[in-house]
Amino acid sequence: MKTPASASAIAMLTAACLAAPSLAADDEATRRDLFAVITLHGLPCGEVVGVATRGENDHLATCKDGNRYRVFLNAEGRVVVERQ
């Protein structure tokens, strides 16, 4: 006989499994978006391999070549890319 705790754990695990593909897709889209922005600014970045979100429209992108950039939207509505 399953305990309520194990049933809850199973439910949570199932939900996590179902949500994982969509979350991965969002991460992939964010990486592609950041890579495009960095490239449009003429900065080197072979591939965005890691993203840390600091806030809304404020990300820290880690590139495959070791470069790290902060990509954010400033008060004037311009996308700014700063090398870290």
Place this chain on the structure above:
Amino acid sequence: MRSAGAVGSAIVLLILGCAGLGTPPPDALSRSSPRQAGTEAVAPAVPPPALPGAPPPRVETQGGLAAVPPSSTGPAVPRPAASVRQAAPPVAKAPSKSAAPPASAAQPSGKGVIPPEIAKPKAPPLDLASLEQRLEETRAIGVLTKITLKNQVDDLLDRFRAFYQGKLETDLADLRRSYDLLVLKVLSLLQDGDQALATAIVASREAIWGILSDPAKFATI
């Protein structure tokens, strides 16, 4: 999403031209000669061949080749559009390219008038509303990328503005290079994820430049 909408609009301002391009009057479209039809880029529909004695098919055309109503003895044979202008209803389409000659120079319509040359392949019309909508909705470009492109579009428009005001020491060739580079950036972002939109932008490229490079038209943006 709001920022994406603003981004799309700004991108369109450069890429698609001003809203001053109005739709030409239907009469001008229906009277346009095949030579001018080269600037009106809608391929006419070719109706299926009609049976003898059947009512003539409805033909919509802005010029160029189009199927004509069949004679009583045989099936329809494609003929130059001039002979079917009288049967062609007016078609409201997107405005023609800015380089199009005026419709007043159109040859007079009449039965049996055959244009001296077959219409050249037409460039697609500059459908600003459709391109704008597609740019706003495309998933090939992320939100931050759209905003970045918007920033670069605004910067280029500022350069044009300063150039026409005499505040910028440059020439149209340099602005053309900047424009081409920006278009290439947009195309490189769209070509894999939204090929149809990329193709449409390529087709509109010269028409948009025609607006940007004309001080009078640029002032209406």
